[in-house]
Amino acid sequence: MLAPKSNSYTFNKKGIWYFSRRIPADLRQHYRTNRIAYSLRTKSVRDARVRAMSDAAKLDRHWHILRISSDDLPGKHLLTDAVQEPAAEPATDEHSFKDAVAVYLRLKGHYRPPTFEATVRRSCGYLIDCCGMKDLHDYVRSDATKFRDYLFAKAAG
Numbered sequence: 001m002l003a004p005k006s007n008s009y010t011f012n013k014k015g016i017w018y019f020s021r022r023i024p025a026d027l028r029q030h031y032r033t034n035r036i037a038y039s040l041r042t043k044s045v046r047d048a049r050v051r052a053m054s055d056a057a058k059l060d061r062h063w064h065i066l067r068i069s070s071d072d073l074p075g076k077h078l079l080t081d082a083v084q085e086p087a088a089e090p091a092t093d094e095h096s097f098k099d100a101v102a103v104y105l106r107l108k109g110h111y112r113p114p115t116f117e118a119t120v121r122r123s124c125g126y127l128i129d130c131c132g133m134k135d136l137h138d139y140v141r142s143d144a145t146k147f148r149d150y151l152f153a154k155a156a157g
Contacts, residue, residue, distance in 0.1 A: 008049045009056050017048030019055055027066055095136045
């Protein structure tokens with residue numbers, strides 16, 4: 001009886017092991033290439049197989065998520081609304097920073113000490129002091145840089 005071959009998705013080139021895996025045809029629109037290949041940075045066969053199998057499992061999970069979230073999912077019409085469309089906040093174009101802080105505290109603040117909320121509000125207050133109260137989509141990268149410099153100056157002075 002033949003032993004089943006386990007595909008390790010590896011190949012050896014000049015003593016270094018590489019990972020290589022073909023991208024499935026139904027997922028190629030998400031990638032710029034038909035194959036994922038890169039160095040595993042090892043000369044050990046055992047290490048190469050372990051790393052390759054771990055990476056292959058991560059790819060399988062990612063590809064599964066891509067397939068599930070695909071619009072052309074077979075039988076998607078049979079899913080319940082809760083599974084089909086995740087519950088979301090009311091759709092508006094404007095989300096204030098204050099509202100975002102409130103949502104964050106509502107979602108993450110349960111069973112936290114009172115200092116958690118105080119820290120969040122103080123940190124967000126620093127951002128407002130530095131960059132002003134804006135809608136979330138109005139904050140830009142330069143605001144992040146300005147905020148970083150503001151915090152460094154605050155710590156130094």
